[in-house]
Amino acid sequence: MKNDSEKLHNLRHSLAHILASAVLEMFPKAQLGVGPVIENGFFYDFLLPRPLTPEDLAKIEKRMRALVKEGLPFERQEMSIHEAKTYFNHAVQPFKVELIKDIEKFGTTEMDKILNTDESLKDEQKVSKSEQLTVSLYKTGKFTDLCRGGHVKNTSEIDPQSFKLNKMSGAYWRGDQANPQMQRVYGLAFESKKELDEYIKLQEEAEKRDHKKLGPKLGLFMFHHTAPGMPYWLPKGVALYNELVNFWRTEHNKRNYHEIVSPLLNKKELYQTSGHYEHYWQDMFVVQTKDKEEYGVKAMNCPNAMIVFGSQLRSYKDLPLRLSDTDTLHRNEISGALNGLLRVREFRQDDAHCFVTEDQIGEEYEEIFEIVEKFYSIFGLEYSFRLGTRPESFMGEIKTWDKAEKTLKDILAKSKKKFTIAEKDGAFYGPKVDILMKDILGREWQMGTIQLDFQQPLRFKLEYTAPDGSKKTPVAIHRVVYGSLERFIGILIEHYAGAFPVWISPVQAKILPISEKQNKYAKEVYEALKESGIRVEFDDRDESVGKKIREAEMEKVPYMLIVGEKEQKAKSVAVRGRNQKDLGVMKLNKFVKQISEEIQDRA
């Protein structure tokens, strides 16, 4: 809520109350969940006797406007915990009673705490816990709700046109599938109608960048109902995909990473050894042979990397040993989680497993952070780090975990990077540092991840010979920088709205002859560019040049080379950049040199 003014926050919070009030009028037996302020407005969860329809939503919205216009005051009332429980029990609001019980127990209903590295926060929370003896209620008109506060004084402060109920969805009470599913009504709310309209307009603009629409339109990828969640990469998408992989390969070869390719099907036994059988098998695709032997379709690369490390005697002199790969992975994600390229069932990662001694962990992390910075800054992407700590289902000793978590915290602190901590969000074999990014609709996604693993090397009985001749277990660092290539490309499409930098553009230049009379010379231009390794297309269709330009613009081709009679005579090309940028007429070889340099520089 940092960026939101207190006024806006109060306004939204007040509207959540008004929403609940309107819904209660319509369904007197509705049970109320929570109704917080969110990034663009508010929502409220209800348990209702029947599903809401879009017509209901319109009706509720209308009623809300009427309530706002009534100029109702928000009246605060303090109650002891006991009184409040009685009150809400009487009102048949069991979820509210549950919340009050939480307050009694923890001093807050906040269960998941996203903590800062700042230790002082914890102490403050302890104080608030023990001193919480009463709760506050707020009354607006006929409606009373359990609420910490933060409202407008009177609904007359709200512009009745500045909000809009925009969607509904199912939401489990407290996000837990075991709990009843409630109906969540979302509303947009701003200080004025003007701001609301601007937001809606901006949102519509953002949706035009949606990779799910742009990707197929640009011929990058597609989906087919016979393979849900598994993208088909089309020729143009493959060009881009390969560029990213090539860049990754070049940069990692420089840093002594060694690429491997390993089996896509592995016997159950492999995953039993790694621990994935116990923790992940239900999310894997499984193949059964006619001999009734079970194979898991590869969902992660680490077990195979462990096998490769263990296939030879290793010396401390071999460490760090960095094994990289981009094998195809399959994960049977639940259908509701699939989302274009951002969550798929089949994908590749720019993966690597770095085997190091315990002493090398810090240095290795630092180098990986450098790689991350290099890769993300090339695309001008903004990201943040998040440390995931020991999950509920984990392997190994708590002591080892604590040590590993401390190591990561220290490295992050030392790196002076901003980061958050997500408790219990680590992998089952070790804590991790995730790289997070937002998509065009503001949803946060995990991109790269750097995971510390003390467990799998032990389970695979990996060893190296230390200087004193003793056998030691290496530590594995699992790391991906892009994360999944699929997701990264999805984010890139939205980031650039399809207008990629030249070096990854599927088509870098397109030749547009003015008439068929220039086809011969245009072909020469085409061949010359192709010869120089430039991805080039030749539009020799019998269409007007205006149309060819229009289409090339829509394809977001960085350079359009228009050749007519004049260019043919002068052995030149008229260069047009994206978005009507006129770059003038230049000699063909000059253009080739210029574009080649641009590609080289990854500008």
Next chain:
RNA sequence: GCCCCCUUAGUUCAGUGGCAGAACAACAGUUUUGUAAACUGUAGGCGGUAGUUCGAUUCUACCCGGGGGCUCCA
């Protein structure tokens, strides 16, 4: 997986309980084009399976697929 919504031509979108329509794309012909859409014509479709009905693309159920949400906490 669960909740709500959606599924009509290659694409974007109309529409109807009684022969399904447009634009763009495709194809054919005309045109030979100077910086974001030349002209004319041709071809092409109701996701699947049941049910209701004289008759279903339209209504109902289920399935496939897609979208949004299911983390946001008095």
